Amino acid sequence: MRDVSLWRALLGVEKTVIERVEFDEDAELLVAHVRPTARARSRCGVCGRRRPGYDPGEGRRRWRSLDLGTMRAVLEADAPRVRCPQHGVVVASVPWARHDAGHTYAFDETVAWLTTQSSKSTVTELMRIAWRTVGSIITRVWDDVDAHCDRLAGLRRIGIDEISYKKGHKYLMVVVDHDTRALVWAAPGRSSATVREFFDLLGPERCAQITHVSADGADFIDSIVAATCPDAVRVADPFHVVKWATEALDEVRRGAWNDARALARAEPKRGRGRPPADAPPRPGGERARALKGARYSLWKNPENLSENQRIKLAWIAATDPRLYRAYLLKEGLRLIFTMPYAAAVEALQRWISWARRCRIPSFVKLQKSIVKHRARILAAIEHNLSNALIESTNTKIRLITRMAFGFKSPEALIALALLSLGGHRPVLPGRK
Numbered sequence: 001m002r003d004v005s006l007w008r009a010l011l012g013v014e015k016t017v018i019e020r021v022e023f024d025e026d027a028e029l030l031v032a033h034v035r036p037t038a039r040a041r042s043r044c045g046v047c048g049r050r051r052p053g054y055d056p057g058e059g060r061r062r063w064r065s066l067d068l069g070t071m072r073a074v075l076e077a078d079a080p081r082v083r084c085p086q087h088g089v090v091v092a093s094v095p096w097a098r099h100d101a102g103h104t105y106a107f108d109e110t111v112a113w114l115t116t117q118s119s120k121s122t123v124t125e126l127m128r129i130a131w132r133t134v135g136s137i138i139t140r141v142w143d144d145v146d147a148h149c150d151r152l153a154g155l156r157r158i159g160i161d162e163i164s165y166k167k168g169h170k171y172l173m174v175v176v177d178h179d180t181r182a183l184v185w186a187a188p189g190r191s192s193a194t195v196r197e198f199f200d201l202l203g204p205e206r207c208a209q210i211t212h213v214s215a216d217g218a219d220f221i222d223s224i225v226a227a228t229c230p231d232a233v234r235v236a237d238p239f240h241v242v243k244w245a246t247e248a249l250d251e252v253r254r255g256a257w258n259d260a261r262a263l264a265r266a267e268p269k270r271g272r273g274r275p276p277a278d279a280p281p282r283p284g285g286e287r288a289r290a291l292k293g294a295r296y297s298l299w300k301n302p303e304n305l306s307e308n309q310r311i312k313l314a315w316i317a318a319t320d321p322r323l324y325r326a327y328l329l330k331e332g333l334r335l336i337f338t339m340p341y342a343a344a345v346e347a348l349q350r351w352i353s354w355a356r357r358c359r360i361p362s363f364v365k366l367q368k369s370i371v372k373h374r375a376r377i378l379a380a381i382e383h384n385l386s387n388a389l390i391e392s393t394n395t396k397i398r399l400i401t402r403m404a405f406g407f408k409s410p411e412a413l414i415a416l417a418l419l420s421l422g423g424h425r426p427v428l429p430g431r432k
């Protein structure tokens with residue numbers, strides 16, 4: 001056939017003989033009949049070693065290739081089987097696609113890149129494939145990346161965290177590299193077995209090189225880190241410490257809201273629509289509604305509050321001193337993480353004695369956890385392991401879990417997270 005090198009370049013294949021190209025008008029499909037070059041032939045699909053042929057397999061097969069202009073294109077070739085002493089009777093490898101894949105390398109690579117860059121509908125419509133197929137493609141692309149690189153090499157300062165998805169029913173354990181800011185590992189689960197899986201993969205030599213580990217303060221993580229990386233500084237992740245305070249604050253807000261609701265139940269009922277001018281006031285009902293809406297004013301950092309939220313906060317300060325005190329306690333703790341080390345040591349001490357005497361049960365309890373983790377919290381400030389990285393990785397993974405909804409397996413979600421946020425991002429084919 002003429003123009004073989006042109007066709008090879010167009011189809012993005014190597015080590016491939018192009019026998020002929022035809023246009024299937026009914027299917028509006030370009031079919032390229034191909035075969036591996038002599039050197040690439042008769043190799044095990046798993047290990048790639050040259051093996052004796054076994055049988056012709058199931059005859060001709062097709063692999064979806066990248067579109068040519070507006071037209072879909074496939075490669076068609078025999079798919080004979082070989083006998084490998086290690087892997088048994090398997091379909092021979094082909095130089096244009098991964099083993100067991102129905103799409104070419106160039107197609108896979110394009111889908112992987114697109115999925116990390118754009119929306120679900122962009123990928124499925126542009127590439128004309130189902131979202132589940134995208135899941136299988138990114139899983140095998142990631143497996144390939146993982147087999148050819150050591151993503152755990154050179155780790156020094158790491159953060160361990162858990163992320164909930166599927167409305168809090170499922171969990172992922174993730175590990176980030178504080179120095180490269182990359183996601184390096186993720187696995188389904190939230191148990192000590194999950195954490196141990198990571199350190200087993202890391203191995204004793206690389207564990208010995210870990211200098212800092214930040215985590216959310218969970219005891220089961222802590223004890224495994226203590227056992228596997230005894231020399232590492234253990235750090236309490238500031239993001240989680242602030243989250244504890246936000247939870248304590250919300251407990252106080254819910255208490256105040258329930259009190260107001262109890263009051264509202266004793267008040268005269270009001271019909272639908274605008275109340276008449278002479279209707280009796282319902283302070284309890286109004287208070288309950290306002291407290292319910294005050295959630296975000298209390299949670300947000302003060303510098304990000306809207307005008308409305310600022311007014312709400314002023315209203316709380318004026319009408320519910322106890323809830324406002326809880327708010328100040330939460331904010332006080334958050335500010336400590338922005339201070340230089342020496343000032344933070346002092347401020348944390350003052351915060352602890354303030355919280356101890358505050359007579360708000362949820363904050364007295366929080367104060368006990370803070371005392372327990374004091375050294376770890378101060379280590380986070382001293383070693384400048386900012387929460388920004390983990391917080392932003394958290395947010396990004398949460399977006400990815402939403403996008404990955406509809407993938408069959410957590411492996412596809414993990415592959416997407418690692419391809420999007422790891423140190424080895426997908427590259428478009430033909431752009432060296």
Ligand SMILES: [Zn+2]
Pocket residue numbers: 044045046047048049084085086087
């Ligand atoms: Zn083999």
